[in-house]
Amino acid sequence: MWLLFICTVALASCSGLIPPEGVEHSAAGADSTDARNHKSAAWRFAVESLLQTPSGGERWEPMYLPGKRFAGFESTERQGRPSLSVAADRSVSILRQRFAPSLTDFGQLAFSWKVDALPEGADLSDTEHADAAVRILLAFDGDRSKWSPRNQRLSEMSRLLTGEELPYATLAYVWSNQGELGSVIVNPRTDRIRKLVVESGVGQIGHWRDYRRDVRADFIKAFGEEPGPLVAVALMTDTDNTRSRLHAWYGPLTLEPR
Template sequence: MTATTGQSIMTFHLASKPFPAASAGQALPGARMRAGLLACGLLLVPAAPARAQVSAAPATSAPAAPTAPGAAFSAGTPGGPLPAGWKNLPVAHGKTLTRYSLVTDNSATVLQADAAASASALMHKGNVDLGETPQLTWRWKIERPIDDADNSVASKEDAPARLVFMFEGDKSKLPLGERAAIQLAKTLAGEELPYATLMYVWSNTAPVGSVIDNPHTSRVKMIVVSGGADGVGKWLALSRNVAQDYEHAFHEKPGKVAAYGLLTDTDNTGASAHAWYGDIRFGPAK
């Protein structure tokens, strides 16, 4: 992943994999999101960023700029840059990236995700206030489910579509095992895991409304919001109160949102998946 000097560069690595040491002369870019992504059925932590480089390939995102919470994909141009502040972040060193691009669907511009034994997340820093605008609305569509996926099993923990929210919180209140994992990640990678991660997922094994624990940590909860053959190939309009869902899943009130985004991943099953995401918006509670 490359960017111009001063932009954030984040690469996420599996905690079960070695963490490469920073090369001599590596420089830290400007402000960056100091948080790990807990996804894909494994505990993930960010590695130290590499020096920014100039790439001959076209830019994959617009220059960083203050933006309203959410994502207005419909305001973009098919084949053009992604909305400002959104970055395609690898979830592990050496993992193939999921491809995210703007395309036309029924005369509207939407985000298309193409995964082939790949896993990367399109993420944005946490510029949303759940106290004022906890109601999340979005729409998504998948081409087909991932036949072998099962979010409760580590080796099968993939999903054709997800939204991801990472939260800050008081880590001293966590159980000893969770605090040890956070300390280990910080020791190995120099970064801390988020206090908690909440995901909305498409599942073909668990009923809608289910809350699934990540197979490796209780600090990641997945709420099934879509599933079944009836929704395949159709745009589904969804709305959730993120603050209420967090409280239901973790039995406490949410802290500040550190980052949020979306993820289409097939790295565990080795399958292919195609999904489309419409605009992501936040508003007052309904």
């Protein structure tokens, strides 16, 4: 089910897998320092202490996309809060956790984040400019027989490229450059990815923002149906389409059982 990230980012959010001109990438998508940091016991302890989900989830792991610069998640403290920081630089940074078997007992999601800027010119409704300084993504299973022929083709393309199908549905909590709070942005390439705007505009840049969301209610608002089992959760900062640079911080995240 981790085509969530390849398809959400590479097929649905990013403009393509071609590296920006003049940018070189390692085979893993991250430099050796990032790779070492993300394997260290201290980093893993910090992540597991900060990101709390029901038992049964796999380890939180970075996700590297081919052809995309990766900016690492660093354990730090910001204004007295433990956090994971990302120094985004025309990059795509994803940290995700899978649930196998999928998670059927979930309720409230609490999370926080802070940014020092938004990607200049970003527009989450436009595939070519669909960057966001911070996102929380949730991927769900469901009945794919309900899909349109277009979504079936996208899923088959994904399976051929990666060996995995698209998740049935992906809900993203986003800080948008524009857009009304509480509005839902349907991804222009597939309606199986929908973004709920929980922060908008530049007014709160530089401030910690805290949220507590009812996952079931938000899924119903976004998709008009009950959510299926949860297969994955992730943090994501991407600035590759707009070629932007910014800093983002993710504070504690808690996904509670119902």
